[in-house]
Amino acid sequence: MTDLSIVVCTYDRPASLDATLRSCLAQTNALGLAIEIVVIDNHPSGSGRPVVEALAGGASWPVRYVTELTRNMSTLRNRGFAEASGRLVAFIDDDEVAEPVWLDQLVGALRATDADIAVGPRLAVFAGEAPSYDPTGSQFVRDLGLPDLALIPLTAPSGKPRYGLGTGNSLFDVSRCFPNGEPAMREAFGDAGGEDAELFVRLYGQGRRIAWAAQAVVTETVAPHRTAVTYRLIRVRREAQHYVSIYLDATPNPRLTWAKLMAKGLAQTIVGFVFSVMTFEFGSRRRLAGRSLMEHGLGKLLWKRAVGYIAEPSPNGET
Known part of the structure; x- marks a missing residue:
C-alpha cells in the first residue's frame, strides 16, 4: 500500500x-x-x-x-x-x-x-x-x-x-x-x-x-530566457489577470471589488507609464520597475483577455 x-x-x-x-x-x-x-x-x-x-x-x-x-x-x-x-x-x-x-x-x-x-x-x-x-x-x-x-x-x-x-x-x-x-x-x-x-x-x-x-x-x-525583460513583463501581466479572477471569485462583494480593482489598474498603468518615460526605461534591459507597474495595471484592466501560454524554447531550439 x-x-x-x-x-x-x-x-x-x-x-x-x-x-x-x-x-x-x-x-x-x-x-x-x-x-x-x-x-x-x-x-x-x-x-x-x-x-x-x-x-x-x-x-x-x-x-x-x-x-x-x-x-x-x-x-x-x-x-x-x-x-x-x-x-x-x-x-x-x-x-x-x-x-x-x-x-x-x-x-x-x-x-x-x-x-x-x-x-x-x-x-x-x-x-x-x-x-x-x-x-x-x-x-x-x-x-x-x-x-x-x-x-x-x-x-x-x-x-x-x-x-x-x-x-x-x-x-x-x-x-x-x-x-x-x-x-x-x-x-x-x-x-x-x-x-x-x-x-x-x-x-x-x-x-x-x-x-x-x-x-x-x-x-x-x-x-x-525566463529572466529576459520581455518574458518577465508578460508574466507580470498574466499574474495580475490571475489575481483579479481569483479575487473576484472569492470576495463576498464582487461588484465593489471589481470597481476597486479597475480603478487601481488604471492608476498603476498611468503612474507606471509616466515613471517609465521620466526614467527612460522603455527599451532598457536592466530596469523594469515602471513597466512592471504598468503591466500590473494592464493585467487588471484586461483581465478577461488572458495571456495564455507563453512560448518556451525546447532543448532542440523549438518553441
Missing part, C-alpha cells in the same frame, strides 16, 4: 527532469513511508520516457511514466492526482531539485499542525547570470517569511489573496482536500494559468488548513 505519491509533470525538459527525479529518489524518508513517483509527460515527443526508464530499474521505490497530451495545466495536474495511489500527494516541478529531507519536512509539517496541505519554500539558481534588474533574485523565490509550521492566512476576510501559492513543492492530503473524489483543478484556468493559485484559494475558502514547512526546500533552476 502506497502512503505517498510524488507527482512530476514534465514538458520536454529531459535533463532537468533527470535531476528532479534523482533528488526525489535521494530522499532520506526517515518516516518510513511507502512512496511512489508518477511522471506525467505532456510533450508529444515523449522525451521524459527514456529518463524514467533509465532510473526506474535501480530505484528504491516504483517510478511510473504516464502520457497526457492535453494542453491544459489543470487537466495535466488532475491526471497526476488521478494516477496517484497514495493518500498523500506531493507535487514538484520538473525544473526543481529537492533537499534530501524535503518529504520528511512536508509530511512532518502536515502531521504537526493537523493541516490538510503543506507547502515549502522555493529557492532559485540561475542557469545564466542573475538579472541586473533583480540581482538578489527575489522575484524568482517563494519565501513567505513565516515561522516554520505556521498556518498560512492565505486570504483576507474580503477574499483578497495575501500570497500566491503554486503546486510546485506542495503536499495534499487527498481524502481531506477532495472528500467526494472531485477533480482538484478547474480546467477553465488551465489554458491561461493560475490554476494552482485558484486551487489553494478555493480550498482555503472551504476551510482547509495550509501549513508552512520552512525546512522543506526545493531549488529551481531559472533558464536564461
Whole structure:
C-alpha cells in the first residue's frame, strides 16, 4: 500500500527532469513511508520516457511514466492526482531539485499542525547570470517569511489573496482536500494559468488548513530566457489577470471589488507609464520597475483577455 505519491509533470525538459527525479529518489524518508513517483509527460515527443526508464530499474521505490497530451495545466495536474495511489500527494516541478529531507519536512509539517496541505519554500539558481534588474533574485523565490509550521492566512476576510501559492513543492492530503473524489483543478484556468493559485484559494475558502514547512526546500533552476525583460513583463501581466479572477471569485462583494480593482489598474498603468518615460526605461534591459507597474495595471484592466501560454524554447531550439 502506497502512503505517498510524488507527482512530476514534465514538458520536454529531459535533463532537468533527470535531476528532479534523482533528488526525489535521494530522499532520506526517515518516516518510513511507502512512496511512489508518477511522471506525467505532456510533450508529444515523449522525451521524459527514456529518463524514467533509465532510473526506474535501480530505484528504491516504483517510478511510473504516464502520457497526457492535453494542453491544459489543470487537466495535466488532475491526471497526476488521478494516477496517484497514495493518500498523500506531493507535487514538484520538473525544473526543481529537492533537499534530501524535503518529504520528511512536508509530511512532518502536515502531521504537526493537523493541516490538510503543506507547502515549502522555493529557492532559485540561475542557469545564466542573475538579472541586473533583480540581482538578489527575489522575484524568482517563494519565501513567505513565516515561522516554520505556521498556518498560512492565505486570504483576507474580503477574499483578497495575501500570497500566491503554486503546486510546485506542495503536499495534499487527498481524502481531506477532495472528500467526494472531485477533480482538484478547474480546467477553465488551465489554458491561461493560475490554476494552482485558484486551487489553494478555493480550498482555503472551504476551510482547509495550509501549513508552512520552512525546512522543506526545493531549488529551481531559472533558464536564461525566463529572466529576459520581455518574458518577465508578460508574466507580470498574466499574474495580475490571475489575481483579479481569483479575487473576484472569492470576495463576498464582487461588484465593489471589481470597481476597486479597475480603478487601481488604471492608476498603476498611468503612474507606471509616466515613471517609465521620466526614467527612460522603455527599451532598457536592466530596469523594469515602471513597466512592471504598468503591466500590473494592464493585467487588471484586461483581465478577461488572458495571456495564455507563453512560448518556451525546447532543448532542440523549438518553441
